[in-house]
Amino acid sequence: MEKTLSDLQPTVRPDGRLPDATVARLPVYLRALHTLAESGSETVSSEELAQLTGVGSAKLRKDLSHLGSFGTRGVGYEVRMLIELISTTLGLNRSWPVALVGIGNLGHALAGYAGFASRGFRIAALLDADPATVGEVVEGLTVRHVDELPEVVTEHQVSIGVITVPPTAAQQVADRLVAAGVRSILNFAPCVLQVPDGVEVRKVDLAIELQILSFHEHRRLEAAKQPADNQSKNGVLPSSLKPSNLKRRALRRFPGKGVNEEVIGG
Amino acid sequence: MEKTLSDLQPTVRPDGRLPDATVARLPVYLRALHTLAESGSETVSSEELAQLTGVGSAKLRKDLSHLGSFGTRGVGYEVRMLIELISTTLGLNRSWPVALVGIGNLGHALAGYAGFASRGFRIAALLDADPATVGEVVEGLTVRHVDELPEVVTEHQVSIGVITVPPTAAQQVADRLVAAGVRSILNFAPCVLQVPDGVEVRKVDLAIELQILSFHEHRRLEAAKQPADNQSKNGVLPSSLKPSNLKRRALRRFPGKGVNEEVIGG
DNA sequence: ATTTGTGAAAATATTCACAGCG
DNA sequence: CGCTGTGAATATTTTCACAAAT
Numbered sequence: 001m002e003k004t005l006s007d008l009q010p011t012v013r014p015d016g017r018l019p020d021a022t023v024a025r026l027p028v029y030l031r032a033l034h035t036l037a038e039s040g041s042e043t044v045s046s047e048e049l050a051q052l053t054g055v056g057s058a059k060l061r062k063d064l065s066h067l068g069s070f071g072t073r074g075v076g077y078e079v080r081m082l083i084e085l086i087s088t089t090l091g092l093n094r095s096w097p098v099a100l101v102g103i104g105n106l107g108h109a110l111a112g113y114a115g116f117a118s119r120g121f122r123i124a125a126l127l128d129a130d131p132a133t134v135g136e137v138v139e140g141l142t143v144r145h146v147d148e149l150p151e152v153v154t155e156h157q158v159s160i161g162v163i164t165v166p167p168t169a170a171q172q173v174a175d176r177l178v179a180a181g182v183r184s185i186l187n188f189a190p191c192v193l194q195v196p197d198g199v200e201v202r203k204v205d206l207a208i209e210l211q212i213l214s215f216h217e218h219r220r221l222e223a224a225k226q227p228a229d230n231q232s233k234n235g236v237l238p239s240s241l242k243p244s245n246l247k248r249r250a251l252r253r254f255p256g257k258g259v260n261e262e263v264i265g266g
Numbered sequence: 267m268e269k270t271l272s273d274l275q276p277t278v279r280p281d282g283r284l285p286d287a288t289v290a291r292l293p294v295y296l297r298a299l300h301t302l303a304e305s306g307s308e309t310v311s312s313e314e315l316a317q318l319t320g321v322g323s324a325k326l327r328k329d330l331s332h333l334g335s336f337g338t339r340g341v342g343y344e345v346r347m348l349i350e351l352i353s354t355t356l357g358l359n360r361s362w363p364v365a366l367v368g369i370g371n372l373g374h375a376l377a378g379y380a381g382f383a384s385r386g387f388r389i390a391a392l393l394d395a396d397p398a399t400v401g402e403v404v405e406g407l408t409v410r411h412v413d414e415l416p417e418v419v420t421e422h423q424v425s426i427g428v429i430t431v432p433p434t435a436a437q438q439v440a441d442r443l444v445a446a447g448v449r450s451i452l453n454f455a456p457c458v459l460q461v462p463d464g465v466e467v468r469k470v471d472l473a474i475e476l477q478i479l480s481f482h483e484h485r486r487l488e489a490a491k492q493p494a495d496n497q498s499k500n501g502v503l504p505s506s507l508k509p510s511n512l513k514r515r516a517l518r519r520f521p522g523k524g525v526n527e528e529v530i531g532g
Numbered sequence: 533a534t535t536t537g538t539g540a541a542a543a544t545a546t547t548c549a550c551a552g553c554g
Numbered sequence: 555c556g557c558t559g560t561g562a563a564t565a566t567t568t569t570c571a572c573a574a575a576t
Contacts, residue, residue, distance in 0.1 A: 027474040027478065058568080064536095074536080091483060105379075120480060160476065192320045210362075212289055213468055214362055215357055217449065285544070286545095311556085311558090324547060328545095330559090339558045340557050342557070
């Protein structure tokens, strides 16, 4: 039977709650799907999409099953429909106004990220505490003083705050965002934010990612030192690579797309 | 009994493998511990450290228990010893040479991040494919052409590669890094990288984080629309905040520290 | 013939709760 | 008494494997 887009809204949500792990993967699927759509694919199987996203096909199917039953057995999923379904689920059909607080190096880089606007997000305001920065025009927006947060939030209906200030100032900025009514915060400052229940904080932390890599690199080196050791399970090979999942490389690269998208985001 | 630093290396690793979830949290503990050390604390209890890091105290104790038994019952943990223990575990006692590929907006921001060097990482080289950028001096380093990757990696013993190029170029850069012998990659490009087994890739993706926030914001709004609904469990409050974990705010802010650390990393 | 959707099994991760030590 | 360390209980996530659908 044909499935129409209007089937999307009312159906689904068997028990009502989407697993966190699933929510975290939906954006990944969405990106691959957009690329597929651009390259003209109309349908995709769980196996293909799994290859493209680096996720196991069973996991992918289970993820999608939480949104409902929209695949066609023997065929796969309609690309456009999946895009619509995931976008709707994530709330990406509207454009969320974002306030960016802290216009330093990273703030500049983020403000200049074109793809920001492209899907679901719009930088509504830039703010900073430094009088030297306030008033500066960055990417067409005049930087306003962080004291004006309450007005700015109301004015632009800001629902997401991005913090790119030094860690010493981050908590204060978070408090102000919360006081102004913002309930979703993306924190780039390397510190833990304390917020009341009901406020969602996500953290992006370069140092932590590097330190996790460091751990694995360290393990590798330690393992290489002890080649006598019984590295039976999940062992680290001394100096050559295991040539296992090479079939993955088969449909690795997407058909060329000319867009020179900026590096951050998607 | 006194515990000495030399106890650290030989002991521990009951079964041999540290849970991924634990590894991912160790850097968070480490940061809080550094702050505690700077403020002069000599010991810390699991409860305090839990407050500071936003992790449950039982989870924290279980995490630390994977590294061995280094606490003192009735007292807590020695801050300096925990720092040493976690640093050693993560392999942060040496300085890892990092190659940064892609000197655009974000690349510049990362190259300029002083705290990079501060703990365990050192930018050894900057590379780019754009002839206009190659030769430019950024933060004291001359940008080299990405074709020179093999030489650069050998020259500086690069063990970690950071990718900040547009997504269309990211896979190619990853392939070159791997070919040059790099086994740990931090990818800022919004795409999935395919690498052979044995290569560790971590991804930092602004758009994904925003989209996850979008989902929660969306849920919140949907929930607010249906106030008649039985929002019993994990319900979203319509317009005011639940004032629950307020005690957390008690020891929220660290004693003032003058360092004006840059925003990224730590 | 192929691929979805999903129970059931296995693996991971978190939380509880308390014995045991200082 | 206070706090660690940890088995046992619970929750979450992943993986398996196959019946059902087209």
